[in-house]
Amino acid sequence: MTPADPGALAPARARELFRGGLRTPTAGWCRGWTQANLLAVPRSLAYDLLLFGQRNPAACPVLDVGDPGAFRTEIFGGDLRTDLPGYRVYENGEPVADAAEVTGLWRDDLVAFLIGCSFTFEDALVQAGVPVRHLEAGTNVPMYLTSVKCRPAGALAGPLVVSMRPVPAPLVAEAVRITARYPAVHGAPVHVGDPAEIGVADLARPDFGDPVEVRPGEIPLFWACGVTPQAAVMASGVPFAIGHLPGHMAVTDVRDHRFLVP
Amino acid sequence: MTPADPGALAPARARELFRGGLRTPTAGWCRGWTQANLLAVPRSLAYDLLLFGQRNPAACPVLDVGDPGAFRTEIFGGDLRTDLPGYRVYENGEPVADAAEVTGLWRDDLVAFLIGCSFTFEDALVQAGVPVRHLEAGTNVPMYLTSVKCRPAGALAGPLVVSMRPVPAPLVAEAVRITARYPAVHGAPVHVGDPAEIGVADLARPDFGDPVEVRPGEIPLFWACGVTPQAAVMASGVPFAIGHLPGHMAVTDVRDHRFLVP
Numbered sequence: 001m002t003p004a005d006p007g008a009l010a011p012a013r014a015r016e017l018f019r020g021g022l023r024t025p026t027a028g029w030c031r032g033w034t035q036a037n038l039l040a041v042p043r044s045l046a047y048d049l050l051l052f053g054q055r056n057p058a059a060c061p062v063l064d065v066g067d068p069g070a071f072r073t074e075i076f077g078g079d080l081r082t083d084l085p086g087y088r089v090y091e092n093g094e095p096v097a098d099a100a101e102v103t104g105l106w107r108d109d110l111v112a113f114l115i116g117c118s119f120t121f122e123d124a125l126v127q128a129g130v131p132v133r134h135l136e137a138g139t140n141v142p143m144y145l146t147s148v149k150c151r152p153a154g155a156l157a158g159p160l161v162v163s164m165r166p167v168p169a170p171l172v173a174e175a176v177r178i179t180a181r182y183p184a185v186h187g188a189p190v191h192v193g194d195p196a197e198i199g200v201a202d203l204a205r206p207d208f209g210d211p212v213e214v215r216p217g218e219i220p221l222f223w224a225c226g227v228t229p230q231a232a233v234m235a236s237g238v239p240f241a242i243g244h245l246p247g248h249m250a251v252t253d254v255r256d257h258r259f260l261v262p
Numbered sequence: 263m264t265p266a267d268p269g270a271l272a273p274a275r276a277r278e279l280f281r282g283g284l285r286t287p288t289a290g291w292c293r294g295w296t297q298a299n300l301l302a303v304p305r306s307l308a309y310d311l312l313l314f315g316q317r318n319p320a321a322c323p324v325l326d327v328g329d330p331g332a333f334r335t336e337i338f339g340g341d342l343r344t345d346l347p348g349y350r351v352y353e354n355g356e357p358v359a360d361a362a363e364v365t366g367l368w369r370d371d372l373v374a375f376l377i378g379c380s381f382t383f384e385d386a387l388v389q390a391g392v393p394v395r396h397l398e399a400g401t402n403v404p405m406y407l408t409s410v411k412c413r414p415a416g417a418l419a420g421p422l423v424v425s426m427r428p429v430p431a432p433l434v435a436e437a438v439r440i441t442a443r444y445p446a447v448h449g450a451p452v453h454v455g456d457p458a459e460i461g462v463a464d465l466a467r468p469d470f471g472d473p474v475e476v477r478p479g480e481i482p483l484f485w486a487c488g489v490t491p492q493a494a495v496m497a498s499g500v501p502f503a504i505g506h507l508p509g510h511m512a513v514t515d516v517r518d519h520r521f522l523v524p
Contacts, residue, residue: 046309047308047309047312050309050312050313050316051312051327054312054324054327055327062316065313065316065317177524180523180524181523181524183523188524261442261443261445261523261524262439262442262443262450262523
């Protein structure tokens with residue numbers, strides 16, 4: 001079911017597989033094409049979410065916003081209700097279902113936000129010789145709730161969520177330098193080193209995704225993660241929202257290069 | 263009334279002078295401190311304006327958003343109703359008054375947007391040896407309505423507004439390189455060369471600000487301008503809004519350096 005080289009697929013072909021029922025994390029898929037977090041909220045909450053993004057640009061860099069009820073946006077040529085490899089549905093801040101598609105739940109007042117994803121800069125890391133452990137392992141990236149609070153916006157408040165990649169100490173500066181050039185997909189790490197300093201108790205037990213090995217001589221690097229607004233949905237008791245399943249991203253029709261700064 | 267060296271002033275001192283009634287363009291004021299465009303709109307229009315910024319990031323980079331009715335924001339320690347050196351008031355899309363302060367007009371539902379301003383990168387240009395003509399002349403920067411359409415957002419649509427600086431041909435690349443590093447304050451030029459290509463008929467007759475001399479061997483460079491959302495207010499017949507008087511900016515309490523990318 002999973003293709004031999006998912007990195008070589010075009011976005012439309014990957015979305016076709018997901019629409020057909022393939023459920024998989026998308027790290028390493030469609031090399032060179034931007035992946036995005038999805039969060040769709042009722043129009044009444046859309047201003048707060050857009051403002052949450054403005055106030056927390058590292059965690060919630062808004063790449064595109066749909067019109068109310070629309071299931072396409074400018075950068076996503078597929079159908080947002082079916083073309084992701086996994087969805088998570090929230091009611092009153094609780095995750096009530098993980099689903100393969102959400103056609104029946106897509107209300108006329110839903111506004112879809114596509115939010116930058118750090119998978120976008122992983123190809124640049126690999127090209128520069130920085131190993132990416134979860135790509136090597138073929139697993140989902142580990143993600144953690146932290147003790148760092150986001151800046152609230154209206155009805156939305158919550159903790160920063162981070163993704164973690166262990167990097168050999170001699171390559172840490174290079175990993176920072178490379179990812180800093182992609183501010184629209186989370187940019188430079190928000191934390192380097194001791195997980196306890198940001199309230200992460202145990203790297204082996206991520207809140208989302210899969211654990212990865214941290215080898216001797218490696219330093220854990222933490223990047224702000226686009227699951228953060230889903231954590232705000234939970235912390236704030238938002239009545240209704242639809243997100244992607246963490247790590248199971250929307251594969252867009254724009255190139256990573258668009259989000260590279262000089 | 264104008265201080266001998268306005269570039270050396272601290273933001274709070276400049277705002278005090280403006281509060282006291284000094285009306286002046288702020289190019290060159292408070293070197294190293296970020297200046298911002300102001301646009302305050304009713305809460306009912308705030309989502310459209312925030313989305314307009316998301317969809318037109320070169321012209322409308324949103325630096326900060328106030329709470330409804332608030333006249334301070336995180337990056338602006340003064341009083342937004344009195345501490346700018348000039349205001350423009352709009353009703354039904356028409357500029358109905360230019361004012362020295364707007365205390366009596368600041369409604370409880372007004373949401374203040376502070377939007378990046380290209381004055382922020384002018385100090386970096388000067389430091390690099392790129393002359394900035396309106397600074398040399400002590401005048402306001404020239405600004406032009408163009409034939410380029412912004413991407414609409416809800417009730418807001420309108421033309422791109424640009425600021426223009428003539429640059430000697432051998433320094434054009436340097437001017438592009440430097441300003442590209444400040445995407446949050448309009449970034450690289452949106453156009454280099456022939457004004458007619460973006461619908462500007464006569465450089466000597468700017469729509470806002472003052473004309474400047476373009477000398478032989480100089481090329482006009484055009485940057486997206488934060489007056490663009492005021493042009494959208496006019497083009498869209500927005501019922502009520504308060505902006506700054508073009509070139510008469512909000513001097514904030516954050517350093518230019520904050521908006522420099524790697």
